[in-house]
Amino acid sequence: xxxxxxxxxxxxxxxxxxxxxxxxxxxxxxxxxxxxGGVSPGPADWAAVRFTVLQALVSATLSLxxxxxxxxxxxxxxxxxxxxxVTLLGAPFLLPVIVAVLGLLAVFGRAGxxxxxxxxxxxxxxxxxxxxxxxxxxxxxxxxLATRLILQGWAEIPAERFRxxxxxxxxxxEIRRLLERPMLARIAPGAFAVVFGICLTSxxxxxxxxxxxxxxxxxxxxxxxxxxDFDLGRAAFLACVQIALxxxxxxxALRLAAGEGFGAGLDRPVDRWDAATWPLRIWDAVAIALAxxxxxxxxxxxxxxxxxxxxxxxxxxxxxxxxxxxxxxxxLVVLAALALPMVAALSTGRxxxxxxxxxxxxxxxPLALGTGLFILLYPLADPAALALPVTAGVNAIMALPFALxxxxxxxxxxxxxHGRLGAQLDMGRGPxxxxxxxxxxxxxxxxxxxxxxxxxxxxxxVIALFANHEAATLPLQIYRLMGAYRMEAASGAALLLMALxxxxxxxxxxxxxxxxxx
Amino acid sequence: MLWLDDLTCQSDDFRLRADLSLAxxxxxxxxxxxxxxxxxxxxxxxxxxxxxxxxILWDGDDxxxxxxxxxxxxxxxxxxxxxxxxxxxxxxxxxxxPRGKLDAxxxxxxxxxxxxxxxxxxGARKPGTLSGGQQxxxxxxxxxxQQRPLILLDEPFAALGPALKAEMLDLVxxxxxxxxxxxxxITHDPEDARRxxxxxxxxxxxxxxxxQPTVEVLDKPPPALQEYLASSA
Numbered sequence: 001x002x003x004x005x006x007x008x009x010x011x012x013x014x015x016x017x018x019x020x021x022x023x024x025x026x027x028x029x030x031x032x033x034x035x036x037g038g039v040s041p042g043p044a045d046w047a048a049v050r051f052t053v054l055q056a057l058v059s060a061t062l063s064l065x066x067x068x069x070x071x072x073x074x075x076x077x078x079x080x081x082x083x084x085x086v087t088l089l090g091a092p093f094l095l096p097v098i099v100a101v102l103g104l105l106a107v108f109g110r111a112g113x114x115x116x117x118x119x120x121x122x123x124x125x126x127x128x129x130x131x132x133x134x135x136x137x138x139x140x141x142x143x144x145l146a147t148r149l150i151l152q153g154w155a156e157i158p159a160e161r162f163r164x165x166x167x168x169x170x171x172x173x174e175i176r177r178l179l180e181r182p183m184l185a186r187i188a189p190g191a192f193a194v195v196f197g198i199c200l201t202s203x204x205x206x207x208x209x210x211x212x213x214x215x216x217x218x219x220x221x222x223x224x225x226x227x228x229d230f231d232l233g234r235a236a237f238l239a240c241v242q243i244a245l246x247x248x249x250x251x252x253a254l255r256l257a258a259g260e261g262f263g264a265g266l267d268r269p270v271d272r273w274d275a276a277t278w279p280l281r282i283w284d285a286v287a288i289a290l291a292x293x294x295x296x297x298x299x300x301x302x303x304x305x306x307x308x309x310x311x312x313x314x315x316x317x318x319x320x321x322x323x324x325x326x327x328x329x330x331x332l333v334v335l336a337a338l339a340l341p342m343v344a345a346l347s348t349g350r351x352x353x354x355x356x357x358x359x360x361x362x363x364x365x366p367l368a369l370g371t372g373l374f375i376l377l378y379p380l381a382d383p384a385a386l387a388l389p390v391t392a393g394v395n396a397i398m399a400l401p402f403a404l405x406x407x408x409x410x411x412x413x414x415x416x417x418h419g420r421l422g423a424q425l426d427m428g429r430g431p432x433x434x435x436x437x438x439x440x441x442x443x444x445x446x447x448x449x450x451x452x453x454x455x456x457x458x459x460x461x462v463i464a465l466f467a468n469h470e471a472a473t474l475p476l477q478i479y480r481l482m483g484a485y486r487m488e489a490a491s492g493a494a495l496l497l498m499a500l501x502x503x504x505x506x507x508x509x510x511x512x513x514x515x516x517x518x
Numbered sequence: 519m520l521w522l523d524d525l526t527c528q529s530d531d532f533r534l535r536a537d538l539s540l541a542x543x544x545x546x547x548x549x550x551x552x553x554x555x556x557x558x559x560x561x562x563x564x565x566x567x568x569x570x571x572x573x574i575l576w577d578g579d580d581x582x583x584x585x586x587x588x589x590x591x592x593x594x595x596x597x598x599x600x601x602x603x604x605x606x607x608x609x610x611x612x613x614x615x616p617r618g619k620l621d622a623x624x625x626x627x628x629x630x631x632x633x634x635x636x637x638x639x640x641g642a643r644k645p646g647t648l649s650g651g652q653q654x655x656x657x658x659x660x661x662x663x664q665q666r667p668l669i670l671l672d673e674p675f676a677a678l679g680p681a682l683k684a685e686m687l688d689l690v691x692x693x694x695x696x697x698x699x700x701x702x703x704i705t706h707d708p709e710d711a712r713r714x715x716x717x718x719x720x721x722x723x724x725x726x727x728x729x730q731p732t733v734e735v736l737d738k739p740p741p742a743l744q745e746y747l748a749s750s751a
Contacts, residue, residue: 418598424591426586426616427617435612
């Protein structure tokens with residue numbers, strides 16, 4: 001269809017995409033320039049690289065291996081609460097890392113529930129710091145994601161295939177060979193790459209559960225180069241390493257693309273006549289029960305451990321709450337200002353570099369981006385004074401790829417369905433955007449806004465680089481309370497943060513859905 | 519007057535030639551086998567497809583450089599003629615002010631148009647709460663307020679039952695006559711053409727023929743149309 005017959009134009013979207021590209025590439029340029037000053041990497045740096053790759057490999061492998069039986073069980077069983085459980089699998093994506101870490105510590109930590117039980121049985125305690133702590137947290141976050149990605153693969157096998165298999169009296173082994181293995185061979189590599197990429201950029205987990213020469217990720221090493229030595233050259237070198245790692249993983253993940261796990265239709269189980277045997281039922285029940293416990297118990301622990309601390313939260317926490325809400329709101333405004341014009345531009349089916357600019361957030365890690373921005377801003381202004389706006393901006397850039405994934409397909413649908421009528425009526429791009437595109441996208445806008453808010457509220461990354469001791473977002477304040485061994489206050493604040501993140505998501509998502517009309 | 523001056527329409531790898539003119543004020547049916555290019559022809563006139571060659575003239579002005587909304591054309595599509603999230607009143611009002619303003623003047627015009635098509639008092643409803651026939655009426659009310667001299671119908675009533683479809687055709691014919699508008703309508707059903715169209719354009723074998731009186735075309739169909747009419751009878 002001719003371009004003039006489209007009621008949306010690309011101009012503003014090109015500007016927004018250019019802005020994102022300028023910020024990200026500018027920051028990268030600054031990193032490369034600063035790293036060029038003859039920094040020679042020491043053994044500690046290489047140890048960080050080795051640890052980063054090792055923990056990401058182990059985390060991704062474990063997440064995938066554990067996700068397959070859970071996804072298979074969810075795909076072939078119906079039970080009350082199944083839909084809720086599938087929804088719950090999306091929760092870790094919104095859960096602030098620092099909150100999850102506190103929950104995991106409450107369960108698996110030195111004085112946690114598991115060790116209390118082991119102690120009662122006279123067994124030695126488990127240790128949660130170091131490699132296995134980092135892996136534990138990563139599996140907690142990524143097992144649900146991997147489960148959703150693989151469940152999508154199962155949902156994409158047409159129900160007719162299973163009917164045909166039942167008609168031919170194929171047993172579970174044949175079905176595994178004929179239907180499930182080919183699907184897994186297609187889906188699993190992409191899911192592995194996604195989880196691997198996420199674990200590569202791990203900062204907050206490594207900050208709280210790792211550390212020390214034997215459990216430092218590159219992201220953490222960047223932070224330490226700032227915090228301990230204020231060695232910008234070394235930070236920049238490490239940022240280069242991190243960028244190479246992230247970019248490599250992102251390219252692999254894009255090549256093996258596995259969908260994004262937001263997909264609809266995951267709540268629809270398929271009749272499976274082959275799986276009606278008792279051993280398989282028990283196996284599936286165990287898989288589902290264990291996964292649910294692993295997912296729910298740490299979150300419940302946050303609530304249980306946090307509730308007593310809620311009543312006596314220090315004033316610093318309430319200040320941090322206000323700061324966090326301010327940062328998240330600003331981040332949402334920036335996200336909307338970037339995403340909406342890009343969505344309009346991409347809604348006509350146009351691809352190319354606008355799309356690519358939107359993905360830049362996935363290709364750089366927050367701390368590498370933060371390092372670059374620090375190098376750029378340091379000569380101009382006091383970084384601490386800019387901590388909050390920079391954090392909001394970086395959060396928006398990081399949330400942008402997800403927002404675009406959610407919005408662009410829906411926007412393409414709107415333009416395909418209503419673009420001709422808009423053009424026929426001579427609506428022009430402004431009225432079409434305001435009267436048709438935005439209202440039609442209400443559910444997706446609510447979902448994306450909720451995601452952006454929750455991600456920003458829970459983010460503990462760039463803020464740690466920029467903030468001085470006065471300003472703190474809630475996650476940073478919780479980390480400081482943990483560092484000061486004020487665990488009761490930290491747990492109370494964590495419960496508050498969890499409620500804020502989930503609450504913000506729920507409100508936005510709910511508002512969007514309520515606006516949606518037939 | 520609409521003049522298709524040696525026009526070639528193109529959609530994907532498919533071409534249609536048309537060299538004909540329509541006198542103002544009449545109703546013309548466009549009939550022919552599926553895939554012959556009836557929709558392509560109307561979409562080209564409306565400005566959704568650029569012509570491969572030739573010109574489209576309205577009262578001597580070349581419509582070529584004009585985007586769809588700036589042409590003297592009001593068009594109804596097979597579906598999606600109303601925005602489902604806007605009330606009937608706002609949908610119709612867009613025909614008068616495409617920026618969506620709803621002042622007292624516009625409201626009065628819309629109310630008159632709704633009354634004219636038999637939807638009195640239903641302006642506040644969303645299209646989804648109306649029946650299929652009522653949705654068609656709402657779309658016709660918008661055509662009414664658009665006040666464009668050329669109305670194109672790409673089978674907007676195809677999903678309605680035969681009695682309702684006949685009712686809509688009569689209504690649209692009446693509205694077009696009142697406005698003095700030129701009406702072109704695609705149809706699959708020769709009876710539709712007989713019902714309201716004085717003349718008919720046959721689209722077949724890559725060509726849109728000059729309009730002929732409908733009765734003649736249907737009683738003595740050209741070979742290109744014979745097979746189609748026989749198979750649909």
